[in-house]
Amino acid sequence: MRLSKFLSLSVAMSRNQAKFFIRKGRVSVDGDVITDPNSEIADTSLVIFDGKPISIAAYHYVLLHKPASYICKTKDTQYTSVLELVKNRSEDRYYYFANVLGAELTGLVLLSDDAHWTTRMQRKLSKKPCVYQAKSKNIISDDQLRQAKEACLVFSENQIGPKINIQEQDEKTLLLSMNQTHISEIKDILSSVDLDIETLHLEQIGRLSLGDLTEGDYLELAENEIKV
Incomplete structure (x- = not known):
């Protein structure tokens, strides 16, 4: 690994x-001051920065059940960041979101301090169907359900990728399978058939689901445990 990459990580x-x-000479490797950022170092090398080894x-990978009124940002003037729910995160490391839910939405959020992993995961998730409640x-009513299905069918015909599918879970709940980028469109469709939606909840992305995870709680996972 290059010395500059090792230091930044x-x-x-x-x-x-x-x-x-x-370049300022503040880093030594195995007792020798190194001023070339591109120098390769061994896994067993002892690296000292400003006198400290x-x-x-290890990177931190988190699957979180986001409550309403929390925001998928590191800081916000109006809402509390979901990072405040992750109690043992490292304060000196920056966290990135693999998917983002608006403040009014609840459900599954993936985040990590591994920037490269997050970028790869964002690309993967954009191609996976999401299940919303x-x-x-x-x-x-039966008429509202029929109209919503027809509107989703018309919308899906003009889209590339996963189509919007609606199923009735119970008399007040719909299950929506769709691309996560279609969230604003589905809100408009449900509103157009006079459905007053109280909550919109992301339960699953691809093969990844919340399971029994309670609202506001989270799981710390290894990278190879996150299968979408």
Whole structure:
């Protein structure tokens, strides 16, 4: 691994910052000061930065059940970040979201401090069907269900990727299978047939689901445990 990459992964800094500090002579490898950021280091090398030994901490992968009124951002002036729910996260590492839910939505959120993994996962998730639960304040009539299905069929005919599918779960709840990018369109469709949706909840993406995870709780997973 290149020394600049090792330093940026070990200490919360960008790759350019790591190169700057290395060129300034603030990093030594196995007792020798190294000023070339592109120097390759062995897995067994002892790396010292500003007099302290450093190592790459294990990445953190989190599957979280997001409550309403939380936001998928690191900071927000109006809502609380979902990061506040992750109690043992490292404060000096930046977290990224593999999928994003609006403040009013609840359900499955994936996040990690591994930027490269998050980027790859975002691409994968964009191609996977999502299962949402839409709960209505009132009983859904047969006519409303029929109109919603017809509207989704018309919308899906003009789209590339997973089509929108609607099923009735109970008298007040619909199960919607669709691409996660269609969330605003499905809200418009349900509103157009006079369905007053109380909650919209993301239960599953591809093969990944919340299972029995309670609202506000989360699971810490290994990278190879996340199968979509």
